[in-house]
Amino acid sequence: MTRDDAHAPHHWLPDTRAVRAGQRRTDEQEQSEPLFLSSSFTFTSAEQAATRFAGDEPGNIYARFSNPTVRTFQERLAAMEGGEACIATASGMSAILTLAMATLRAGDRVVCARQVFGTTVGMFANLLPRFGIETRFVDLTDTDAWARAICPRTRMLYLESPSNPLTEVGDIAAIADIAHAHDCLLVVDNCFCTSALQQPLALGADLVIHSATKYLDGQGRCLGGAVVGPALLVDSEVFSVLRTAGTTMSAFNAWVFLKGLETLAVRMRGHCENALALAHWLTEQPQVLRVNFPGLPDHPQHALAALQQSGPGGVLSFEVAGGREQAWRVIDRTRLMSITANLGDTKTTITHPATTTHGRMSADDRAAAGIHEGLIRISVGLEDVRDLQADLAPALDGR
Ligand SMILES: Cc1ncc(COP(=O)(O)O)c(C=O)c1O
Numbered sequence: 001m002t003r004d005d006a007h008a009p010h011h012w013l014p015d016t017r018a019v020r021a022g023q024r025r026t027d028e029q030e031q032s033e034p035l036f037l038s039s040s041f042t043f044t045s046a047e048q049a050a051t052r053f054a055g056d057e058p059g060n061i062y063a064r065f066s067n068p069t070v071r072t073f074q075e076r077l078a079a080m081e082g083g084e085a086c087i088a089t090a091s092g093m094s095a096i097l098t099l100a101m102a103t104l105r106a107g108d109r110v111v112c113a114r115q116v117f118g119t120t121v122g123m124f125a126n127l128l129p130r131f132g133i134e135t136r137f138v139d140l141t142d143t144d145a146w147a148r149a150i151c152p153r154t155r156m157l158y159l160e161s162p163s164n165p166l167t168e169v170g171d172i173a174a175i176a177d178i179a180h181a182h183d184c185l186l187v188v189d190n191c192f193c194t195s196a197l198q199q200p201l202a203l204g205a206d207l208v209i210h211s212a213t214k215y216l217d218g219q220g221r222c223l224g225g226a227v228v229g230p231a232l233l234v235d236s237e238v239f240s241v242l243r244t245a246g247t248t249m250s251a252f253n254a255w256v257f258l259k260g261l262e263t264l265a266v267r268m269r270g271h272c273e274n275a276l277a278l279a280h281w282l283t284e285q286p287q288v289l290r291v292n293f294p295g296l297p298d299h300p301q302h303a304l305a306a307l308q309q310s311g312p313g314g315v316l317s318f319e320v321a322g323g324r325e326q327a328w329r330v331i332d333r334t335r336l337m338s339i340t341a342n343l344g345d346t347k348t349t350i351t352h353p354a355t356t357t358h359g360r361m362s363a364d365d366r367a368a369a370g371i372h373e374g375l376i377r378i379s380v381g382l383e384d385v386r387d388l389q390a391d392l393a394p395a396l397d398g399r
Contacts, residue, residue: 012079014080014195014196017076017079018076018080018195018261018262018264018265019261019262021075021076021079021080022071022073022074022075022076022079023072023076024068024072032259033069033255033258034068034069035251035255036067036068036069036251037251037252038063038067038251039062039063040061040062041060041061041062041066063248063251064242064243064248065239065242065243065248067251067254069251069254069255069258070088070248070251072254072258073088073226073249073254073255073257073258073261074086074087074226076258076261077210077226077261078228080261080264081195081200081201081228082195082199082201082202083201083228083229083230083234084229084230084231085228085229085230085231085234085235086227086228086234087226087227087234087235087239087242088212088225088226088249088254088257089224089225089226089227089242089247089248089249090224090247090249090250091211091213091223091224091225092189092191092209092210092211092212092213092223092224092225093119093120093123093211093225094225094247095209095210095211095227096120096123096189096209097123097127098227098241098242098245098247099187099207099209099238100123100133100156101241101245102233102241103155103185103233103238104128104155105132105133106131106132106133107132107133107153108132108133108153108154108155108156109133109134109135109136109153109154109155110124110128110134110135110136110156110158111135111136111137111138111146111149111150111154111156111157111158111184112136112137112138112157112158112159113139113140113160113163113170114137114140114365114368114369115139115140115160115163115164115166115369116158116160116163116164117160117164117357118353118357118358119357119360120189121361121365122360122361124137124158125137136149140159140160140161140163140168140169140170141168141169141170141171141300143170143171143175143178147178147182150178150182150184154182154184155184155185156184156185156186156187157175157178157184157185157186158186158187158189159172159175159186159187159188159189160188160189160192161188161192161193161198161308162192162294162305162309162313162315163192164191164192164315164343164353164357164377165292165315165317165351165353165357165358165371166292166369166370166371166375167192167292167294167299167315167316167317168292168300168301169299169301169304169305169309171304171308172186172188172200172203172204172308173203176203176204176205176206179206185206185207186204186205186206186207187205187206187207187209188200188205188207188208188209189208189209189210189211190208190209191209191211191214191215192214192313192315193268193309193311193313194210194215194216194264194268195208195264196215196265196269197268197313198308198309198310201228201229203308206229206233207227207228207229207230207233208226208227208228208229209225209227210226210228211224211225212224212225212226212249212257212260213342214342214343214344215260215264215267215268215314216260216264216344217256217260217344218260218264218267218344218345219260219345220340220342220345220346220347222252222253222256222257223253224249224250224253224254224257225249226249267346267382268311268314269311270382271313271314271380271381272295272312272313272314274314274380274381274382274383274385274388275293275295275312275313275315276293276295276312277385278378278380278385278388278389278392279293279295279296279316281385281389282316282318282392283296285392287320287321287396287397288319288320288396289318289319289321289374290319291316291318292316292317292318293312293316295311295312295313314343314344314380314381315343315344315377315379315380316377316378316380317353317375317378318375318378319372320374320376320396321374322374323372323373324352324354324373324374326374327352327354327373327374327375327376328352329395329398330376330395330396331351331352331376333394333395333398334391334392335391336383336387336388336391337349337350337378337392338350339351341357343377344379345379345381346382347383348378348379348380348381348388349379349381350376350377350378351377352375352376352377353375353377354366354371354372354373354375358371
């Protein structure tokens with residue numbers, strides 16, 4: 001084997017895959033991955049063009065469905081998640097849509113955790129019904145409810161774990177068993193943990209969804225998404241929808257994400273450490289009614305999280321008395337934290353889920369999901385945690 005054949009040897013451990021998998025050096029012998037900003041690729045002859053279009057010869061054609069930088073990102077993320085194949089998309093939502101269009105038909109049914117990201121709820125509750133696909137929502141943590149919600153036309157079970165913003169944890173292995181007993185696919189959005197902390201495919205899930213916009217980038221720069229899973233499904237049906245619908249990741253964004261993946265493991269360790277320290281500190285603040293974080297021993301699924309995740313993650317939420325007015329006041333009084341809806345950034349972000357990320361849900365659905373008006377979500381960054389505490393203390397005090 002030459003050096004450049006080593007795209008992702010199976011013996012590489014996860015941190016090595018994150019740094020090196022998928023890289024093929026060109027004749028320029030560059031150290032870092034090249035960025036191919038080219039919307040199309042040339043052929044040596046009309047005959048080669050015909051052969052490529054016919055699928056009889058591998059190679060680049062047109063960047064809506066083939067670009068070397070995007071391919072490197074796909075191969076690296078697939079290796080990190082332990083999946084056979086990956087399709088990169090323009091955003092996390094386009095990953096979910098592309099997968100739904102690839103795997104579901106009119107008349108099919110989905111069972112989805114009630115606690116998924118607000119726009120994902122919107123996709124399943126409002127958009128997909130226009131194409132004849134209906135969804136039942138169940139409590140992520142009530143494993144029996146998943147089995148009860150399945151009907152003969154159910155094709156897909158969908159969840160995020162930990163959930164956004166309450167950090168509830170679903171039993172991925174148990175729900176995968178239920179899915180497979182009913183001939184359904186289990187899809188897990190692994191955005192909060194990433195492959196650095198949780199491997200849904202190894203736990204039995206069939207497919208992983210990413211919003212690369214979050215931790216995979218890690219520095220709040222680009223939108224992107226991905227679907228990871230078996231080659232038989234991803235390289236054929238998911239790819240075919242991507243090629244037709246053009247839900248494609250840009251090459252520039254793929255390059256940024258590649259650089260993000262290289263530091264993912266160390267960043268996730270830092271996020272976990274800071275979030276745990278901040279969560280413990282928040283539990284000691286008299287103005288805080290409740291802290292949601294899987295790393296706290298009193299979290300309802302603390303033991304399950306410790307079993308299926310190698311770290312608690314970097315996102316926590318907490319509730320203050322006084323509802324929306326007081327939550328907004330606390331957020332507005334912080335000076336260091338960024339008031340923004342994104343998460344997974346090295347910069348700590350603070351947000352009010354009920355009026356932002358989950359604002360499109362009906363008040364009843366929000367209440368059923370436990371997203372109260374006094375809830376604040378923090379995506380804990382990599383600043384010194386003492387500065388984060390110093391930012392929050394006067395904000396909570398009303399100083
Ligand atoms: C858990 C989760 N999944 C999916 C998405 C959608 O990703 P994107 O914004 O990249 O479309 C988000 C976005 O915030 C999210 O938090």
